[in-house]
Amino acid sequence: MNLSQLYYFSKLSELEHFSKAAKELYITQPSLSHAIKSLETELGVQLFEREGRRMRLTPFGKEFATYVKRGLREIDKGVERAQEFNGKLGGTVNIGAVLTVQGDYLPPLFHDFSENYGKEVKLNMFQGFSIPLVEGLENDKYDVVFAAAREQKPNLCYVHVLSHELVLVVNKDNPLAQRDSISISELSGCELHTYRLGTPIGEEVNDLLAEHNLAAKHDCEDEVSLGGIVSARPDEMALATFTIGLKAFSHLRFLRVKEAPQDFHPIYLIYKRDAYRSCAAERFIQFTQDWVAPKDAIPRTDNLEAGV
Structure with missing residues (x-):
């Protein structure tokens, strides 16, 4: 097996959909299908089973995915460390967020982060509602999420970043x-x-x-x-x-x-307490905690009269 096959498997295990995974991997669907079949043949086990139009991991596929994702994270971290020696930070940060922070709060945050750490870090943003976002975080779909939290779970860290009126x-x-x-x-x-x-x-x-x-x-x-x-x-x-x-x-x-x-509905930066994270994700978490949002990044009714 090769590294590309493992990346393809990891993406398909996350999305459970051939065409969506192929699109995100920038390859054709037949190429992805061939890579997965070759991997299954080499391992001698079935990794996926079809369920309607979706692909579901088999029991062994689920177990295999935990090892593959852990290994790929280690490889990605090694690449990032090498880039840091050259004065560059690279990698990807997968960010889940509720819609209410995507038009005001996140754009200036992303801009300022990129100004500090350069364009080599790719910030992938995914939209959702708070409860599914937190579930995705716990299942390693995201590195961090911006969401509300009625109850705080002990395995997660919550950093209050803004509130809505x-x-x-x-x-x-x-x-x-x-x-x-x-x-x-x-x-x-x-x-x-x-x-x-x-x-x-x-x-x-x-x-x-x-x-x-x-x-x-x-x-x-x-x-x-x-x-x-x-x-x-x-x-x-x-x-x-x-x-x-x-x-x-x-x-x-x-x-x-x-x-x-005025701070009726709090929104948190949420991340797993003891999880492995890439250097880029760690930098993003720290930067967000230290970042001071501009006044117009958080909508307020008292800004209406001022024309903000």
Whole structure:
């Protein structure tokens, strides 16, 4: 077997889909299929089994994958160490992130990191919701994730990097649109939409509502969905975090919720506590912890009047 076969196997074991893996590897699907079949023939065992349109690892394939990924990480770290001797840092950092940090917070962070460590480090970004992102981190799909966390797990490290503010979202034709804040007790009897229960933000909003004996429809996944409902139904309102997802709606207005602190919904940089990481991933974690975000990297309602 050769190193390319092992890289191909590792990527296919991660994506479990031939065409997607071939695309990310920049090879043809037949070339990937041939490499995997050759590897299986040499090992004398089946590594994958087809399940519909996807490929699933066999029990031996799962065990083999743990050794292959560990070995490839060691090789990658050796390459990175060699590059460091030449004054260069290379490698790849796989980053999972919720949508709400991708338009404001992450772009300047990535820019400043590249300015400090050069363009040789490739920052791969993957979008998802908080719970699946953390699960992916635990399964070594990502090196780090930026996500919310209702409960913190002992095997993971959590670094608070920013918080999102809770707002009442109203249509511009709603009489409340002339105000800049509201008390949650004033929402009694109103038709309110918010995030689904079972998600960190959904549970946080539900806790706040429960304190005031109020209820809402927990029927949306994100700010875009909530903004769309209020946009289409002027008499209805939503409780949502003030993020980039709401910026697409020019005819919505956002009121501060007086009982909710400005740091209502925290977002963390999360990484595994005792896992092996490449030099590039270690540098990225340290850089992020030390980095000071510019003012406009975190949306705030108090910036609306200033035109930010």
